[in-house]
Amino acid sequence: MTLDASRGAHQEAPPELVQLLTPEGERVEHPDYDVDLTPEEVRSLYRDLVLVRRIDLEAVALQRQGELGIWASLLGQEAAQIGSGRALTDSDMAFPTYREHGVAWCRDVDPVKLLGLFRGVNHGGWDPQEHNFHLYTIVIGSQTLHAVGYAMGIQRDDASAATIVYFGDGATSQGDVNESFIWASVFNAPIVFFCQNNQWAISEPLEKQTRIPLYRRASGFGFPGVRVDGNDVFACLAVTRKALEAARTGQGPTLIEAFTYRMGAHTTTDDPTRYRVASELEAWKLKDPIERVKAYLFKNELADQEFFDSVDEEAGQLGADLRRRCLALPDPQPLDIFDHVYREPHALIDQERAQFAAYLEGFEK
Numbered sequence: 001m002t003l004d005a006s007r008g009a010h011q012e013a014p015p016e017l018v019q020l021l022t023p024e025g026e027r028v029e030h031p032d033y034d035v036d037l038t039p040e041e042v043r044s045l046y047r048d049l050v051l052v053r054r055i056d057l058e059a060v061a062l063q064r065q066g067e068l069g070i071w072a073s074l075l076g077q078e079a080a081q082i083g084s085g086r087a088l089t090d091s092d093m094a095f096p097t098y099r100e101h102g103v104a105w106c107r108d109v110d111p112v113k114l115l116g117l118f119r120g121v122n123h124g125g126w127d128p129q130e131h132n133f134h135l136y137t138i139v140i141g142s143q144t145l146h147a148v149g150y151a152m153g154i155q156r157d158d159a160s161a162a163t164i165v166y167f168g169d170g171a172t173s174q175g176d177v178n179e180s181f182i183w184a185s186v187f188n189a190p191i192v193f194f195c196q197n198n199q200w201a202i203s204e205p206l207e208k209q210t211r212i213p214l215y216r217r218a219s220g221f222g223f224p225g226v227r228v229d230g231n232d233v234f235a236c237l238a239v240t241r242k243a244l245e246a247a248r249t250g251q252g253p254t255l256i257e258a259f260t261y262r263m264g265a266h267t268t269t270d271d272p273t274r275y276r277v278a279s280e281l282e283a284w285k286l287k288d289p290i291e292r293v294k295a296y297l298f299k300n301e302l303a304d305q306e307f308f309d310s311v312d313e314e315a316g317q318l319g320a321d322l323r324r325r326c327l328a329l330p331d332p333q334p335l336d337i338f339d340h341v342y343r344e345p346h347a348l349i350d351q352e353r354a355q356f357a358a359y360l361e362g363f364e365k
């Protein structure tokens with residue numbers, strides 16, 4: 001192919017999307033990926049999806065009422081997060097961005113701790129080692145390097161575990177992410193790169209990040225890439241399971257592009273009506289990740305109305321309980337900020353703490 005002919009060649013074939021459950025709730029086969037789920041497991045996935053959406057809704061409401069400083073909504077991305085999160089085993093390690101509330105749920109992180117972070121009363125509040133779930137990272141893409149380092153540690157310990165790292169479509173333009181791809185590839189690190197392509201990086205659309213489908217980037221770095229329907233929890237589970245297993249068995253990294261959509265604002269400080277058209281949102285509403293599982297359960301008579309009502313009831317209670325516990329979170333003492341800078345006592349920190357204590361003393365009581 002000449003240079004001129006190869007330009008734009010990426011537009012020839014439509015990219016393949018792994019899908020196991022259509023938006024209408026029909027089960028479809030895929031030659032390379034499958035999941036064999038019991039009715040109980042499907043109901044459990046449905047429950048996860050509904051509950052994390054409820055956590056998210058409560059958090060948005062709390063922010064609007066001035067109880068949180070900010071919130072990054074996962075609305076629309078529930079299937080990508082629950083599917084990939086439920087594919088993890090206890091010994092796998094996950095590195096999130098700031099939007100992975102569904103993955104946090106799968107790692108048994110109490111959602112009130114997430115609210116504490118966005119309320120500004122903790123710095124994460126959970127022990128990453130206890131949950132094998134790293135603290136949220138705001139600096140776009142930097143966690144991919146931390147994750148590859150961690151994965152290389154697993155490799156050197158000869159442990160049978162994998163690492164998964166989450167990032168967005170916008171993050172793929174960061175140097176850190178590209179460097180992490182190179183390290184992972186060259187060292188055959190046991191890692192899964194899970195990119196939630198939600199089509200937007202705040203107000204920047206996907207076409208400002210790439211001229212080719214994101215999953216195809218992987219081949220340039222020397223490892224496989226796959227695009228999955230990010231609103232299909234079955235497909236996200238199947239694809240992530242396979243990629244994690246490949247990582248655990250010495251087959252190196254995989255890039256998963258979960259093709260999804262950010263249904264809400266970037267964060268509660270953002271107003272997406274200023275930069276995107278309503279029809280786009282309407283089109284994606286038809287691909288809702290929860291509705292298709294509900295339709296599947298209903299059509300196949302795997303769940304009755306009583307089941308759906310009980311999940312809704314549980315969601316309502318979870319929301320109310322979260323709200324109550326969020327409002328009861330104690331404000332931190334100003335000097336607490338120095339507590340966890342280093343694991344061991346540190347002379348400079350002691351000095352700074354003393355200086356700050358003296359400064360605080362200067363205020364009238």
Ligand SMILES: Cc1ncc(C[n+]2csc(CCOP(=O)(O)OP(=O)(O)O)c2C)c(N)n1
Nearest residue numbers: 099138139140168169170171198200201202
């Ligand atoms: C290094 C860095 N640059 C810029 C920002 C500001 N910023 C916060 S979120 C964001 C967009 C991220 O988009 P994407 O990776 O697609 O993730 P999404 O928010 O869509 O989940 C930017 C530029 C940042 N946090 N860190």
Ligand SMILES: [Mg+2]
Nearest residue numbers: 168169200201
């Ligand atoms: Mg994005």
